[in-house]
Amino acid sequence: MKEEIDKKLGRMAIFVSSKGGVGKTVISVNVAAALASKGFSTCIIDGSFQFGDVNLALDIQPRYTISDLAQKGEELEEIKISDYLYNHDSGLKVLSAPLKPELADLITPDMIPVICDKLREDNEYLIVDLTTGISEISLNFIEMADLVFIVTDLELSALRNTKTMLKTFEKLNMESKLRVVVNRSDTETLTKASQVPDILETNDIIYVMNNFKVVTKSLNIGIPFVISKPKEKITSDIISISKEFNMDSSQSRRRRKRKSGLMGILAR
Numbered sequence: 001m002k003e004e005i006d007k008k009l010g011r012m013a014i015f016v017s018s019k020g021g022v023g024k025t026v027i028s029v030n031v032a033a034a035l036a037s038k039g040f041s042t043c044i045i046d047g048s049f050q051f052g053d054v055n056l057a058l059d060i061q062p063r064y065t066i067s068d069l070a071q072k073g074e075e076l077e078e079i080k081i082s083d084y085l086y087n088h089d090s091g092l093k094v095l096s097a098p099l100k101p102e103l104a105d106l107i108t109p110d111m112i113p114v115i116c117d118k119l120r121e122d123n124e125y126l127i128v129d130l131t132t133g134i135s136e137i138s139l140n141f142i143e144m145a146d147l148v149f150i151v152t153d154l155e156l157s158a159l160r161n162t163k164t165m166l167k168t169f170e171k172l173n174m175e176s177k178l179r180v181v182v183n184r185s186d187t188e189t190l191t192k193a194s195q196v197p198d199i200l201e202t203n204d205i206i207y208v209m210n211n212f213k214v215v216t217k218s219l220n221i222g223i224p225f226v227i228s229k230p231k232e233k234i235t236s237d238i239i240s241i242s243k244e245f246n247m248d249s250s251q252s253r254r255r256r257k258r259k260s261g262l263m264g265i266l267a268r
């Protein structure tokens, strides 16, 4: 019976990072738009409750936001959630972040499973653009998710904190759903993309290229580049993230990198 209920719920992925400004919004909005434009019913939650910018990335002015839902209190279980979503031209549905930072406090951790389950009942995919770091609210999202994408760039400090984040989530037994996204992976930095698997001790990595022109234009016009620029390499990078939904967790574990030699044997 439980399996029957689970089957009906859409698949859920969240995008999180240890450092701000690494590309969570750009990547999550484009992954969501890619799924929606393929005809899958898809919803994105702007989980940056204080300073969310999914509205900006999609050039939308929503009538309702998640704070309107939060104000429903006990009635939250009963409401029709589709009334609170913005329907973007791409087919993507959006649950926007509050329009004022102080309204973020209305959203409490216990509301997250209720909201996510309602959205997963109505949609094949639920994507969450989370805020930077780990909080009680973000842990509620992370626990529910089928896939957790940790976004980083090649800056050494970001990589170091990404490794700490990976280890933290592994301790919470989330290893099979963790993926790393290295954004702007071809930029000139001291650390090279090819060193990342060794630094992070994992092969579960997807690389997204740097493309200032395409990304900036897309943000300026409010149209995801996966829609306006389908032939660009950066669009194929995004599509490879959405394909992770088809990968089962056993495949992922096999791809996990282990230290070789004595260190590896001792670590087993």
Ligand SMILES: Nc1ncnc2c1ncn2[C@@H]1O[C@H](COP(=O)(O)OP(=O)(O)OP(=O)(O)O)[C@@H](O)[C@H]1O
Pocket: 017, 019, 020, 021, 022, 023, 024, 025, 026, 027, 048, 131, 132, 183, 184, 208, 209, 210, 211, 212, 213, 215, 216, 219
């Ligand atoms: N692949 C890319 N190529 C070029 N520029 C990019 C790329 N990804 C992101 N950017 C640039 O980096 C900026 C920050 O990206 P974004 O807003 O998605 O980061 P974020 O992790 O969501 O930030 P925040 O922590 O503030 O939510 C964007 O405004 C965009 O200009």
Ligand SMILES: [Mg+2]
Pocket: 024, 025, 026, 048, 053, 129
């Ligand atoms: Mg963001």
